[in-house]
Structure formats: C-alpha cells, structure tokens
Amino acid sequence: MTNVINLNRFRKDRARAEKRAQADENAARHGRSKAEKQHEADAAAKSARALEGHRLDAPGDEKPET
Numbered sequence: 667m668t669n670v671i672n673l674n675r676f677r678k679d680r681a682r683a684e685k686r687a688q689a690d691e692n693a694a695r696h697g698r699s700k701a702e703k704q705h706e707a708d709a710a711a712k713s714a715r716a717l718e719g720h721r722l723d724a725p726g727d728e729k730p731e732t
C-alpha cells in the first residue's frame with residue numbers, strides 16, 4: 667500500500683524551503699559580520715565622546731538664578 671501525500675502541504679513545504687534558502691543567501695550577501703558591527707559601534711561611541719568633549723558648558727554646571 668502507498669502513503670497518501672497531501673499535495674498542498676508538499677507545495678507549501680517546498681515554498682518555505684525556497685524562501686529560507688533565499689533568505690540565507692541574502693543574509694550572507696548583505697549582512698554584516700560581528701566585527702563590522704562592533705567597529706561601527708566603537709566609531710559611534712568615539713564620535714559621541716568627541717562631540718561631548720567639545721561642549722562649552724557641561725550639562726550639570728548651570729548657574730542658579732538669584
């Protein structure tokens with residue numbers, strides 16, 4: 667006796683597998699490595715520190731009005 671195959675399930679499973687393969691390919695092509703992400707985060711932090719260092723007045727140094 668043969669097994670009954672649900673053709674809708676077979677078609678949907680094949681479509682999911684194709685989409686997953688396409689997503690993996692796109693991630694490999696367009697994704698960034700962990701080192702690249704870390705480098706970008708370090709550059710942003712350095713830029714923020716440099717900008718903060720060029721402030722004329724520190725945020726907590728305001729004079730109270732008398």
